[in-house]
Amino acid sequence: MSHLLREHAPITEGNWELLDSEARERFAPALAARKLVDFAGPHGWQYSATNLGRVEEIDDPPGKGVVGVQRQVLALVELRAPFAISRAELADADRGAEDADLEPLDAAAHRIAVAENAAVFHGWKAAGITGIVEASPHDLIALGEDCERYPRHVAKAVDALLSAGIQGPYGLALGPDAHTRVLETSEHGGYPLLEHLREVVGGPLVWSPGLRGAAVLSVRGGDFLFEVGEDLSIGYESHDAGAVNLYLEESLSFRVATPEAAVALT
């Protein structure tokens, strides 16, 4: 049995399939960072740190005529989003109900996806994670609310990447507000702004909950490194007569190898 303790939960095999399938569906649109950065793993629950390949000198070695250095690693972070599912709803699903209320799972999936994206784009100082936006050495580009000027701003970001010697293709991550404005906008002549932006960057355009503003980044690979120990999983916490307490969980690290491979737009 794994640490997820799924077999202790009063949940039938059919309902585990239902919960896993629902979670996968909810994650697919929201896990924006995984659509743009390099992914490594899963390395397993016991994998605790990412090798940074660097060392740091240590003072006062315990002996004369020797020096000591210590390996530097980035410890993985465990992200967990708890939720509770009504046992009555699970029983109805076992009877064949097609509309079981899994909203708490959906909300937890969204929370953990937003946190994952925010860690990748904006960092997580307490966890030692530097995000793509804060790592970028390029000047911030103001997006503003005039959508018709977006292609110009995004083209300026692509230009900055090219000038820094960063090859494409490039991807455009759009925070929810910017994404909504883009979807609602057609330029003169009715051409969807979405398509125009896609042509400018030459790569994916990704709805990115958790990102404030937008970012243009190279998706050539090797620049932004996301690593998981345990990939997203559902585990069991406890239950009572009314509900089963579960959680979504993953362990991860993220590091920026090429800070200049992204430009932030605010």
Place this chain on the structure above:
Amino acid sequence: MGFDQYHEPPEELSAETRTFVRLCTSLTEEAEAIGWYQQRMAVETDGEARAIMHDAQGEEFKHFCMDLEFLLRRTPLWREIAEGILFRDGDIVEHGEEAEEEATEGAAERGAPLAGGESLGIGSLREAVA
């Protein structure tokens, strides 16, 4: 009834893995039954009896295919390899080698889960972006 379909202590296996193993065992049994009916029909001289066996073998074809489809749905890597081999003209061995190479390399890049694992198996979503 014995539990010799497991090679590891069943209580140490997850529910997902036990289901996976049950269907693998079922797949094997259906394939054996198909072979048995084939032999029986080969030696049976009574036409009416042969017709019944023929019908029964058809049932086993159906069961085998349902088991296989279930396992392929739960194991993306297996499905990807199968897609490179099944229902194609040409050299079967060649298709098999190509499908295995392409699928395993792609799966490793995506961080795909092992068969019967407990994670949601999401991994990289780079290929999911248009």
